[in-house]
Amino acid sequence: xxxxxxxxxxxxxxxxxxxxxxxxxxxxxxxxxxxxxxxxxxxxxxxxxxxxxxxxxxxxxxxxxxxxxxxxxxxxxxxxxxxxxxxxxxxxxxxxxxxxxxxxxxxxxxxxxxxxxxxxxxxxxxxxxxxxxxxxxxxxxxxxxxxxxxxxxxxxxxxxxxxxxxxxxxxxxx
Amino acid sequence: xxxxxxxxxxxxxxxxxxxxxxxxxxxxxxxxxxxxxxxxxxxxxxxxxxxxxxxxxxxxxxxxxxxxxxxxxxxxxxxxxxxxxxxxxxxxxxxxxxxxxxxxxxxxxxxxxxxxxxxxxxxxxxxxxxxxxxxxxxxxxxxxxxxxxxxxxxxxxxxxxxxxxxxxxxxxxxxxxxxxxxxxxxxxxxxxxxxxxxxxxxxxxxxx
Numbered sequence: 001x002x003x004x005x006x007x008x009x010x011x012x013x014x015x016x017x018x019x020x021x022x023x024x025x026x027x028x029x030x031x032x033x034x035x036x037x038x039x040x041x042x043x044x045x046x047x048x049x050x051x052x053x054x055x056x057x058x059x060x061x062x063x064x065x066x067x068x069x070x071x072x073x074x075x076x077x078x079x080x081x082x083x084x085x086x087x088x089x090x091x092x093x094x095x096x097x098x099x100x101x102x103x104x105x106x107x108x109x110x111x112x113x114x115x116x117x118x119x120x121x122x123x124x125x126x127x128x129x130x131x132x133x134x135x136x137x138x139x140x141x142x143x144x145x146x147x148x149x150x151x152x153x154x155x156x157x158x159x160x161x162x163x164x165x166x167x168x169x170x171x172x173x174x
Numbered sequence: 175x176x177x178x179x180x181x182x183x184x185x186x187x188x189x190x191x192x193x194x195x196x197x198x199x200x201x202x203x204x205x206x207x208x209x210x211x212x213x214x215x216x217x218x219x220x221x222x223x224x225x226x227x228x229x230x231x232x233x234x235x236x237x238x239x240x241x242x243x244x245x246x247x248x249x250x251x252x253x254x255x256x257x258x259x260x261x262x263x264x265x266x267x268x269x270x271x272x273x274x275x276x277x278x279x280x281x282x283x284x285x286x287x288x289x290x291x292x293x294x295x296x297x298x299x300x301x302x303x304x305x306x307x308x309x310x311x312x313x314x315x316x317x318x319x320x321x322x323x324x325x326x327x328x329x330x331x332x333x334x335x336x337x338x339x340x341x342x343x344x345x346x347x348x349x350x351x352x353x354x355x356x357x358x359x360x361x362x363x364x365x366x367x368x369x370x371x372x373x374x375x376x377x378x379x380x381x382x
Contacts, residue, residue, distance in 0.1 A: 007199060014195035023186035031185070041201060046332070048202025049209055070330050074352075077307065077380070106185040116311070126182040139328055140314045156178075166178050 006051045013060050014044060021064060027122045028072045028115075031107030039075070043068040065127065066137045069119050073138075076115040102164070109159040117152035124149055256367060263287075265377040266306060269370025275304065282378035283308055304353045308373055309380040313337035313348050320365055327361065334361075336368050344373040 021043065025036035046067055047054055054063045110118055116138065123134040124145070135142045157166050255273040262268075264280030278286045279297020284307040286297045294301065315328030315335070328335045337350035351368050353359060 010202060011195040011199055014198050015193050018193045018195070018198070019189065019191045022191070023189070026187050027182055027185060041198070044198045045201045045205045048199070049205050074333070077309070077311075102181070103185040103187075106181045110185070121178075122182070125178045126186065128179070138314075144312070144314070153178075164181070166181065 006048070009055065010048050010051055013047075013064075017061060017064060018044070021068060024065065024122060024127065025068060025072070027107075027110060027126055028069070028118060030111035030118070031104070035075075039068055039071055042071050046071075062137075065123075069123065069137055070139075073115050073119060105160065105164065109156050112159055113152050113155060117148050117155070120145055120148045121152045121156070256363065265374035266308075267372045267374065268367075269372075270367050272304065272367075278303070282376060283380040300352065302354055304351065304357075306349065306351050306371055307380060308340075308345075308347055308349050308377050310347050313339070313350070318361075318365065320369065323369065325365055325368065327365075329355065332356075334364070336361075336364055338368060340373050345375065345377050345379075347373070347377075347379045349373050 018040065021040050022036060025039040025043075026033065029035040029039065043064055047060070047064055054060050057063055110121065113121065119138060120134060123129045123137055124131070129137065131142045131145050135145045138145065153166070160166055257271040257273055258269065259271045260267060260269050261271055261277075263277045263285045265282060266280065266285050272287065274290055275287050276290050278288050278292075278295060280286075281297070284305060286300065287304040287306070288294070288302070292302065294303075313326035315326040315337070318325045318327060323338055323341075325336055325338045328337075332355055333352050334355050335350055335352045337348050340347050340349055349368070349371055351364060351371070353364065
């Protein structure tokens with residue numbers, strides 16, 4: 001099959017950015033690897049369909065992150081209508097500190113956050129986006145980002161401590 | 175003390191993994207073909223609808239009291255008409271009926287409406303459908319005031335979501351509609367549709 005310019009650019013993008021997107025999706029889904037893969041596939045498929053627009057926008061990574069976040073929130077919103085109310089408690093208490101257990105514990109703590117709060121945490125503290133950019137991705141105000149961030153961090157601390165003490169440097173105040 | 179960024183970095187998984195972009199490319203090709211076919215079919219449907227205005231099939235739940243035919247008004251947009259004919263679906267009632275669409279499922283947290291004969295008959299699968307949801311999430315998006323109520327509109331590539339707070343005599347919360355952006359429905363039409371959605375006492379907020 002003849003590869004178009006769209007195909008060439010797209011393959012280049014996917015090769016470079018798929019793994020970072022999977023990592024972002026893994027945090028958004030709190031470690032549900034199958035759901036994370038679904039999110040990434042949906043996002044990348046949309047990206048291909050809209051590639052001319054993505055190219056014009058000049059920021060395919062930003063476009064993909066935004067699309068991934070919206071897909072995640074929309075999916076979770078749909079899921080809420082058919083799911084049991086999630087518990088606020090995680091079932092496992094962190095006792096060991098090797099990498100695998102630490103990752104598991106952090107993901108379990110993330111799973112107790114509401115989807116938008118989880119998205120704020122991932123955008124602000126994993127992708128290192130500033131408040132304005134986070135608000136733009138989520139389609140909300142900077143005030144909402146600040147309040148959601150604050151609530152999310154309080155919740156994470158309450159869930160993780162004292163086994164794990166969490167700092168977030170100056171971003172809490174920003 | 176653990177920096178949150180470090181914790182998230184560890185939890186996110188490996189930073190290097192083999193990537194085969196061909197599967198994504200194949201999915202992209204298929205999706206683009208589907209989109210082009212849908213657009214072509216949509217154009218044909220629009221032409222067909224223009225010649226048979228008012229003859230669409232309505233399979234939505236009929237109201238207890240059938241409205242006199244002369245009282246039914248039609249709002250037409252994007253090839254799909256809305257009849258001023260109320261219907262009920264679970265704890266929700268609607269002032270307008272989209273012609274040629276049917277209720278696939280009504281549940282305490284919302285209602286799923288899809289074109290008659292839509293291939294995906296799963297009520298909790300929302301792709302390509304008109305979905306009404308009731309929850310407590312703060313509405314976001316562009317604010318629009320209409321008839322004393324405030325609506326928030328959020329448009330993405332594929333879907334448009336319009337939300338508003340429930341009325342004083344309804345259970346407290348936010349009721350929203352989500353519909354595919356390619357239906358051709360205008361913002362005004364869908365604002366009017368949402369304004370005509372009434373949340374009954376049996377409704378329950380989705381959690382989130």
